[in-house]
Amino acid sequence: MDNFFMNKALDQALEAYKLKEVPIGAVIVKDGKIVGRGYNRKEISFDTTNHAEIMAIKEASKNLKSWRLNDCTMYVTVEPCPMCAGAIVNSRIKELVIGTMDSKGGACGSLYNIVEDYNLNHIVEVRRGIMKQECSNIMKNFFKKLREGDKL
Amino acid sequence: MDNFFMNKALDQALEAYKLKEVPIGAVIVKDGKIVGRGYNRKEISFDTTNHAEIMAIKEASKNLKSWRLNDCTMYVTVEPCPMCAGAIVNSRIKELVIGTMDSKGGACGSLYNIVEDYNLNHIVEVRRGIMKQECSNIMKNFFKKLREGDKL
Secondary structure, three states: OHHHHHHHHHHHHHHHHHOOOOOOEEEEEEOOEEEEEEEOOHHHHOOOOOOHHHHHHHHHHHHHOOOOOOOOEEEEEEOOOHHHHHHHHHOOOOEEEEEEOOOOOOOEOOOOEHHHOOOOOOOOEEEEOOOHHHHHHHHHHHHHHHHOOOOO | OHHHHHHHHHHHHHHHHHOOOOOOEEEEEEOOEEEEEEEOOHHHHOOOOOOHHHHHHHHHHHHHOOOOOOOOEEEEEEOOOHHHHHHHHHOOOOEEEEEEOOOOOOOEOOOOEHHHOOOOOOOOEEEEOOOHHHHHHHHHHHHHHHHOOOOO
């Protein structure tokens, strides 16, 4: 089941890749159904808040007509940054499934661990490394092509 | 000048108060002009990402047609949470002026200090305690009335 939904998150990452955006994707699942989808579109939208996770949270909140996403699981291809980790806590998402970690700026166990901090008002259950290789490969491929000056 | 713009952020907080939202407001200033405004509207919009700071960043990015807010100063009535502190770093805001601190969940010097972390790719210049009393009073008043069951 985890692989099925992480593949859906990877589909979202691919949408970002096609737009020459850093290929990160996310889906939010409730009762076995996808209620929110998102992919990074920071550059094309001129808006740094448009990370995959924020887009998915916005869509899920709209669909469920609630900012509380208590019974939801987010699948995201790359470890969330502080902004997105904070949004995940704020939205009370129950479970977070991460593909590959971001040792430099990740805020779910790498640089910070905002999602499992008992000082905050919500603790998220986290699983890491689901389809790690696939989630990592799409990022590596993107940055390799970017360095090579390819048109992606 | 700081007091002038913090008063504008307080005007935004008052808009939130009127809607029975936690009264936090923010403005973003570039070259002496306000380019983005925001107030917390989490409850009415069913969207936990709609904090004052995120709204202001979105508006400023839209107005300036760039996600990079390098030469901008944000004035915010209350210390930003992890989500908003992360968004401030992501948007490369130059200066952050904070009214009152949030010792429980603030991420700009209290629980975390995301905006002044040399491990991240941007450091924000922070000033704290500008119109602290006014920014604190509107929050205290709000929660007092909430506890009393008033209609605000």
